[in-house]
Amino acid sequence: MxxxxxxxxxxxxxERITTHCILVSRIFGVKRFFYTGERDPDLEERIxxxxxxxxxxxxxxxxxxxxxxxSEWDPCHxxxxxxxxxxxxxxxxxxxxxxxxxxxxxxxxEIYRLARWNLSVSNQPHSEVAALAxxxxxxxxxxxxxxxxxxxxxxxxxxxxxTEQDDP
Numbered sequence: 001m002x003x004x005x006x007x008x009x010x011x012x013x014x015e016r017i018t019t020h021c022i023l024v025s026r027i028f029g030v031k032r033f034f035y036t037g038e039r040d041p042d043l044e045e046r047i048x049x050x051x052x053x054x055x056x057x058x059x060x061x062x063x064x065x066x067x068x069x070x071s072e073w074d075p076c077h078x079x080x081x082x083x084x085x086x087x088x089x090x091x092x093x094x095x096x097x098x099x100x101x102x103x104x105x106x107x108x109x110e111i112y113r114l115a116r117w118n119l120s121v122s123n124q125p126h127s128e129v130a131a132l133a134x135x136x137x138x139x140x141x142x143x144x145x146x147x148x149x150x151x152x153x154x155x156x157x158x159x160x161x162x163t164e165q166d167d168p
Contacts, residue, residue, distance in 0.1 A: 001097050002030050002139070004132065005069055007111070008104025009037035020129045021102055022047055026058040028136035029145040033060045034069060037104060055147025066101075066111070073099030075115045078131045079107070082118035085135055092117070092139060100135060102128045 004025045009018050018040075022033050035043075039062045047060050063069060074095040078085075085092075092098060101115060112118055121131045154161040 001032075002100070003032040003034060003069075003073060003098070004030050004100045004102065005063075005066060005075075006033070006035040006102045006104070007037065007066060007107065009035045009040060009043075010105070011038055011040045011043065014104070015040075015043065017129060018043060019046065021132055022058065022060060024129060024133045024136065027144050028133075028140045029143075030058060030136070033058050034063050034066075034099075035060070036063050036066050051149070053149055053151050055149030057145055057147055069099055070114050073097045075099045075101050076117040076119060076135075077101040077103070077107075077111055077115035078120070078128065078135065079103060079112070079118050080120050080123055080125060080131075081112075082120040085119040085121055085138070088117050088119055089138060098139075100132065102132055 004021065006014075006018050006021050008014075014037075018035060022043075025033050044060050044062070047058070051057065069075070074097055076088075076092060076095075076098060078100060101111065103111075119135075121134045148165065150164055152163050152165050154163055
């Protein structure tokens, strides 16, 4: 089982980052996405509406605290200060309850201490969304999830072709 936790969401400042973390998680088959910080019913509603149109796949859940999740899951904290993730990829793949933790504005030292792994995709400043995508790409064996929704994009070299599926 695989889940993602986004720490310390701030609706006014982090709307796009958290949304993009959810979308990346969804496309790579993550079934549960948790977030802490400020509860954001608008975020939850946007993701619900997206899934009505494009197909379901991920459950978004606000949590008051990350601590309970750390005791229920094997937390892998993504940080540019961590060890190279490829060194631990085999361990990550063998976890039965892997929780990928994406930081927020200021990650508490306790997160580093209690995480089972503190891993990086690069030891240079980079996007947490990109780091999440790279790690999930490797964990999922370079595969995306497929969805049965009302809408579908037909691949095109130029332009946008959006169609409704006959049988979602």
